[in-house]
Amino acid sequence: MADARASALGSVHVPLYRAFRCDPDSIPVCGAVNCLMPDISADVRPGSATPVKPHGHEPLVIQGGMGAGVSAWLLARTVSAAGQLGVVSGTGIDTILVRRLQDGDPGGHMRRAMARFPIPGVAKRVLERFYLPTGRPAGQRYAALPMPDHRGSLRRDAITVLGNFVEVFLAREGHDQPVGINYLTKIQAPTLPSLYGALLAGVGYVLMGAGIPRDIPGALDQLARHEAAS
Numbered sequence: 001m002a003d004a005r006a007s008a009l010g011s012v013h014v015p016l017y018r019a020f021r022c023d024p025d026s027i028p029v030c031g032a033v034n035c036l037m038p039d040i041s042a043d044v045r046p047g048s049a050t051p052v053k054p055h056g057h058e059p060l061v062i063q064g065g066m067g068a069g070v071s072a073w074l075l076a077r078t079v080s081a082a083g084q085l086g087v088v089s090g091t092g093i094d095t096i097l098v099r100r101l102q103d104g105d106p107g108g109h110m111r112r113a114m115a116r117f118p119i120p121g122v123a124k125r126v127l128e129r130f131y132l133p134t135g136r137p138a139g140q141r142y143a144a145l146p147m148p149d150h151r152g153s154l155r156r157d158a159i160t161v162l163g164n165f166v167e168v169f170l171a172r173e174g175h176d177q178p179v180g181i182n183y184l185t186k187i188q189a190p191t192l193p194s195l196y197g198a199l200l201a202g203v204g205y206v207l208m209g210a211g212i213p214r215d216i217p218g219a220l221d222q223l224a225r226h227e228a229a230s
């Protein structure tokens with residue numbers, strides 16, 4: 001962690017991961033974005049992500065990012081609030097979001113976080129399409145999202161941005177300690193919009209399993225400056 005803090009995007013090795021520290025001063029709160037989603041930039045309004053406070057100490061525990069949805073926001077929030085490094089899983093988190101909405105969003109957590117998403121048109125569309133106030137009728141299957149692909153679809157990528165934002169936002173609620181997010185390097189199609197959503201919510205660390213994420217530090221630099229990333 002000491003190395004990671006020393007440079008804007010230094011790396012630190014932990015079991016199964018490489019972790020990259022984001023520059024807390026460059027967490028985006030507004031401005032243009034062009035991470036293969038050029039049209040979204042017009043919609044981005046000033047956001048409310050609170051700046052990331054670096055750890056005042058090296059964490060003794062780096063909670064594992066277990067996908068999909070096992071390392072959820074509540075676990076990561078609990079670990080980070082205790083002064084350790086809580087990590088949410090970002091794998092398939094857009095699908096998990098729309099399923100939670102179809103389960104009636106018990107506790108209203110998804111809707112609370114979605115209300116803070118800095119691209120409100122996207123949150124509104126997703127709510128209209130997927131939220132079922134009393135949950136799915138018995139036996140009814142979940143409405144699914146299309147699979148992400150490398151050609152990029154604006155609408156599909158926007159939901160990925162939203163899903164990652166929601167999970168990190170909730171994990172950061174109620175304390176001022178950093179939160180990390182975990183992805184799988186091999187699942188590449190959703191990576192850029194995922195990173196951007198996590199950055200919008202003020203993620204402090206990105207941890208990658210299943211591969212060697214050589215391009216991620218550069219992409220984080222670009223996205224944190226609202227530049228095109230590839």
Ligand SMILES: Cc1cc2nc3c(=O)[nH]c(=O)nc-3n(C[C@H](O)[C@H](O)[C@H](O)COP(=O)(O)O)c2cc1C
Nearest residue numbers: 015016064065066067070089091182183208209210
């Ligand atoms: C159910 C489960 C799901 C996991 N999913 C992921 C994952 O999505 N990404 C990842 O990098 N590691 C994943 N891991 C690995 C863990 O994050 C962790 O690195 C690993 O379990 C080693 O930690 P341990 O020795 O404390 O179990 C998963 C582990 C488990 C048990």
